[in-house]
Structures are given as structure tokens and as C-alpha cells.
Amino acid sequence: MALTREQIAKRVAMELQDGYYVNLGIGIPTLVANYVPEGIEVMLQSENGLLGMGPYPSESQVDADMINAGKETVTAAKGAAIFNSAESFAMIRGGHVDLTVLGAFEVDQNGNIASWMIHNKLVKGMGGAMDLVAGAKKIICTLTHANKHGESKLLSECSLPLTGVGCINKVITDLALIEIKDGAFHLLERAPGVSVEEIKAKTAGKLVISESVKIMSVD
């Protein structure tokens, strides 16, 4: 069975390490915050200028001056810091953020990512995504393995305009966990009940099947 959005988020969360500063993108990446493993502490960075993002506020805590990069009302966690946009991107571009998790339309076997422009659709903008992929120490990209027509999003070469070049090294999809290196996708884990053959069929780029493909743990 393909993973649900929540299960993808859970698997991503297993990549978190104690003491990480993490930036989560919109969509599935946002859900990762719900599954931080017990016993580890991470600090969430929101690029509008908040390090230490807390949960959504209660009705009475809602404050127009306290939002996240998705423009949602949030709270500040204990130990949070608030700063201006240049400072926020100094920590992103200066390589101080340990991990960024973001969605994409396409990734390719050379680690390129396309996440902000679709042909024949009005472009809304890249927001902070180009800065994040250029600057974070580690990047995990989450997306469904194929679109609803069954066409692969893991390509030999991205067809859409890029967000960043050669920057993605880990991809977690609804079917698999894949590492990108040496110009190929390396299959490390498959979702429970998903066959290696299905993953092969739905990966358009070069796929290397590792000797021991593990089954993802997403309970």
C-alpha cells in the first residue's frame, strides 16, 4: 500500500536528530512537526523570522502579529527567537539550518528539484524555497512517486524550471525512501506492501536497487 501523507511525514520525522534546527515547507512537510520522535528536541525555523515555532494558538491566544511562513497564526515555543527577514535568511543561506523538508513537482537523478513553476499555469513565486535548497545542510524532498496519471515524478532530468541544482540527496515518497548520488536514484526502503517492481515501473530516472531494500517502518 502506498503511504498516506501522515505516514510519509512519520517516516521523514525519523530522520530528525536531537538538537536539529529544521525548516518545514508547506503541505506534507508541515505534518512532520506532529511526529517528532520522543526523547529528541528540535527547533522549528519559520522563514518569516521565527526560530522555535510552537503549536497553533488557542482561540484566545490568536495574535495577528504572530504568524508562520504559511501565514497561519502560531505561537512561539519556549526558547524561541524572533528576528528580521535578512537575519532569517542569513541562517538559511549561511548553512546554519540542519535540515529542510520541502515538497516538489519533480526531482531528478542529479539532485535537481523543480517545485515552483508548472507549464501553462500562472506562477505564484518561489517564496523562500530557492534560498532553502541553496543553503540547508540536509534536504529531504517529499512528493508522491507518480502523478494521478501514473507518470513518474522521479526523472532523469527535470522538465520544469528548477528551484535548485544538484541539491537534493534524499527523497521520501508514498512508495519509497530513495537516496540520490552519483547520478542515480538509490532505492533504500520500500513502503510496506509495495513491490520493488512497482517502484521500478514508477521511477523514470536511473534507479539502483540496493542489495538489501528495507521495508519502511511507519507505524
Added chain:
Amino acid sequence: MAGFDKVVVSYDEAMAGLEDGMTVIAGGFGLCGIPEGLIAQIKRQGTRDLTVVSNNCGVDGFGLGVLLEDKQISKMVASYVGENALFEQQLLSGELEVELTPQGTLAEKMRAGGAGIPAFYTATGVGTPVAEGKETRNINGRDYLLEPSIIGDFAIVKAWKADRYGNCIYRHTAMNFNPMAATAGKITVLEVEEIVEPGELEPSQIHTPGIYIDRVIKGEFEKRIEKVTTQAAKL
């Protein structure tokens, strides 16, 4: 308004000198921390053919979005403009030009502009459409783009509290682009929730020193929220 007393009492005074064709840098992120009254004044003045530099362009009917209603903006420099039907319409009809700029590059363009740095190199955008027409240089084995900085004829900024010298502090994440914008205007106008006596703000806690500020006006703010999310309404 005289000497170090930068307080003005009318919006006409606050935005005096703004002319057609000028560049206006605006602070704010979405609808958070935007100079609501100064935007309304630009609408009232009817200034046209403006280049507006801001992370976003408000929403239909609020924030910078109101300047689209009478087609006052001819060019928008922003990182994300997705929340606005009128924007989309004018972009498609060719009445509005947009220069999409990565958010960190945009913040740095303002910061650099205000700091007298004409351009800077950054890895952001290398190999993407943002790089088109820009100088790329390899420094220590990595490619970087040369990005020119931005200076505005006007900067419009929203802060929480200021004194008459223009020293100010921002509240929570309403800070965002405001401190950058404040430094990058030939004329910087600050709209605040509260004007306090000089000395009330702790000198070491001031976010933007008054040297960057030309005019201060006390505003009334609606503070509209784009997305109210609460614990009750979970992710």
C-alpha cells in the same frame, strides 16, 4: 516635523513627495506587519506607475492589493504573489509586470541597498530562471549569482512603538521585512501603533535606529489575519 522631531500628524504630510513612476519599498509579510494607513494614503493620492518592492502584494481588497484596484502599480518585485485574483488578472493582461525574487535575495537586496552595497553574490537561484541575464561567478568551487541591491524613492514601514527620533521596535513576527525596508528608502516613513517619549525605549533593545527614519506617524491598524489557525482546528 523639525530637526529630530520626525512626527507628522497627517497622512498627506507622511507621503508628501511621492510621485508617479517612483519605487516604493514596503515592509510586511503577507498581511502581517504592513503599514496599512500609508498604503491607504497612496491609494487616496492616486499615485500611478509605481514600482512596488515587497515580499507579497496583499490580498484582494486589503494591504497592497488595494493599489491594484486603480492600477497604480506597474511593476511588482516580490517572492510570492499567490493570494490575489486582481493581481493575476493584471499580470495576464500585461498591465502589470512582476519580477519574482527569492525571499532571502529580496531581504538581502533591501539590506544591501540600505547599507551602501550595490550588489552581492549568492548561491540562491543558480541554474534556475532567476539566473537568466545575471553574472555568475565561481568562488571557491561554487557558482554564485551577482544580485543588484534595491533602493526605494520611498520606504513604508510598520513598527509597534517609536519615539519622535524615529527609534523603533517591532512586535513579534510583524518585524519581518520592515527593518530592511526602513534602511533602503531615500525617504522612509514609519507608521506605528504607539508613539512614546524619548528614553522610554531601552537603547540596546531598539530594532531600527532613528537615523534611517524620516517621518513617523501614529496609525490605526485593522491587523487582518490571512489564515486563523487554532489548536481546535488542527493541521
